[in-house]
Amino acid sequence: MYVYDEYDRQILKERVAQFRHQTERALRGELEEHEFLPLRLQNGLYVQRFAPMLRMAIPYGMLRSRQLRRLAEVTRDFDKGYAHFTTRQNLQLNWPAVEDVPDVLEALSEVEMHANQTSGNCIRNTTTDQFAGVQKDEIVDPRPYCELIRQWSTYHPEFAFLPRKFKIAVNASPSTDRAAVQVHDIGLELHRNDAGELGFRVYVGGGLGRTPMVGPVIREFIPEQDMLTYLEAILRVYNRYGRRDNKFKARIKILVKATTPEKFAELVEAEWEQIRNTPTRLTPEAIEQMKGFFTEPDYEDLEDNPPALTEALSASKAFSNWHTRNVSEHKKPGYAIVTLTLKQTGVPTGDVSDRQLEAIADLADEYSFGEVRVTHEQNVVLADVRQDRLQELWEALRPLGFATANLGTLTDMICCPGGDFCALANAKSIPVAEAIQREFDDLDFLYDLGDIDLNISGCMNACGHHHVGNIGVLGVDKKGQEFYQISLGGSSRRDASVGKILGPSFAREDMPTVVKDIIQVYVDHRTEEETFLDTYRRIGMSPFKERVYA
Structure with a gap:
């Protein structure tokens, strides 16, 4: 893992002191809420339905044991004794007091942790494959590149107030994509060109939320040394042309679609030509230095499959x-x-x-x-x-409670906190997830069904990634009542696709039966080798619609 030097520690120390001062001023009434809002957001502090929420960064998902212990301490000392892992590989506290947040950030800084840019209209936590560095078919370890992006993007003055939030993911496995690069604002996929040189395939304009899209490729290959300058060119084009008049049309995906991927790529290339040889360009020495932080542990020579x-x-x-x-x-x-x-x-x-x-x-x-x-x-x-x-x-x-053998099955679902916590949610997510888990409590049946991604979001912001679930569940409001809309056919993998809406929404109490009916259609129509997604793509929506709305 990357190890902080004195420069890193000094930056964190100054950032904590700065935010402590800003928080004290806000609590004294010297800062209006609209003035404090962007300051607290870029330090990970939200105001949710019942209490503040603090989102703590876990860069590319990596944690040391001493950092886990510090997270346990702040969870116990400043919250209610539990926290929540998110789909961006971060950790959230759901009940901290605003006046305590600077103390939390100071405690985190002592173990090389922070909450920098976990919210706000800036570049968020860069994510990657959780098996990075240990999987067999990896091109190279993507984590050094994630750390380079983190260092480049943190406090970047030009990109501190983008039109909207911005998310980057990196993948290095040719066989699978556990990082969901095609549904990010920028997705980077490591590969080698015909000459054997290492670089990235660049996807831009993916994303979920109100207008879900799969990002197109705007460049098949950018050399590794040009990674940061090319990212900078993309962000500059977005910063210049992205819409700021309408937050629902402010994401880069809207800009890419409006200009067309081809025209957007032309704009990026033109910008890149102006900056490609600036000091931001990576040197081989800088890349190797960063790789030096991600060395292998002291593996022993062991017998395989003893x-x-x-x-x-x-x-x-x-x-x-x-x-x-x-x-x-x-x-x-x-x-x-x-x-x-x-x-x-x-x-x-x-x-x-x-x-x-x-x-x-x-x-x-x-x-x-x-x-x-x-x-x-x-x-x-x-x-x-x-x-x-x-x-x-x-x-x-x-x-x-960590040995539930349901990884990849229907009950290993992604689920946002929903209406139990989030002020934006239209409906609760957690009770629906539990009801479905209880309906499908037979592990042998789950294994027979095979891999199925079921994702649940409490609102259109799609923190639960419902758009790319094989089965997606979206909480909607109907005249003050909680209802749930179903989509089918989504995927965040290499075959990325946005699910299509099944039809009218359902009451919460009907959800286990609805999912059961959907699964029964799959069981009735599948071939021996097909997954749920395979079957859906072969037979289409009609059989599912006919069964569920019969």
Whole structure:
């Protein structure tokens, strides 16, 4: 992981002091709310339905065990003892007092953490694949590039007040896309050109919210040394031409669509020609220096698939199920990637208590070189677990609620906090998620269904990414009553697509039955090798509509 130097620490120290002063002035009435608003937002502080909310940054999803313990402390000391992992690999406190936030930020700064630019019309937390650095088919480790983007974008004076919020994701796996690069404002995909040179395919103009879009490719290859100057060119074009008169049309996706991807690419290329050789251009030395922070841990020479593991898998169906769903292949023989699912029925998706955060820190120290990763799907990863300790780890996870063997299934859903917390929400999300989980509580049936992404959002802002769920659920308001609209056919993977609306919305109590009917159509029509998405794309919407509205 990247390690802060004195320059980094000084910046954080000054930022905390600055925000403490701004907060004190606001509390004394010396700053009007409209003046304090942009200041608090760029320090991660929202005002939600019942209380403030503080969003703490976890750059590209990486955490050390000591940072987890500090997060546990602030969750316990400044909140109600639990926090919430988000789809941007961040962590949110839902009940902090405004006057305490500077103290929280100071505590975070002591362990190289912050809440900088986790909100506001600026460049947000850059995200990537939670398996970065340990997956077999990776082109290169994308995390050094994410850190370079973080350092370049943080406090960038030109991009502090963009027309709208801005999100960047990076992927380096040729076989899959766990970073959802095609539904970001900018998506960067590492690959090599015909000459073997390393660079990026650049997607621009993806995004969800009120107008969901899959981002088009505007450049097939940009050399790695030109990454930051090309990003700067894109942001300059957006800053110049993006709409500021209407927040619903202010995202870069609207600009790309209005100008056409081809014309937008021309504007970016023209801008880039003016700045491509400025000091922002990366040198090979700068790239190698950053890569030096992301070295491999002290792996041992281990036997792959040891006999003891094979015996344990044969002896326990529960352990075997967990191993099949929650354990992934590692690039090093004898090691495995383990995903801890935060999707136990009865617990809000992504929620974690202070005690659980401390337990994860202990697990990281014991089993995974003291590091964890947060996932886009609101789970947690131990990336470097010895295969001969997998059963031991599984036994440790069970009493903590992290061993639910449902990764990738219908009940491993993405879900925003919804109307229970968010002032923008039209409807609650958490009770709907729990009702669906209880309806589908048979793991054998879930395994038979295969991988299905079910995503739930409480409003059109789409924090739950409902547009790209194979099954998407959107909370809507009907004359003061909570209803839910269903969409089908979305995907955030390499075959990215925006789901289509099934039809009129449903009452909350009907949702488990509606999802059950949708699943039954899939079961009735699928072929042996088809996923839910495959079947939907083959048979279309009509059979689902006929069954649900019969």
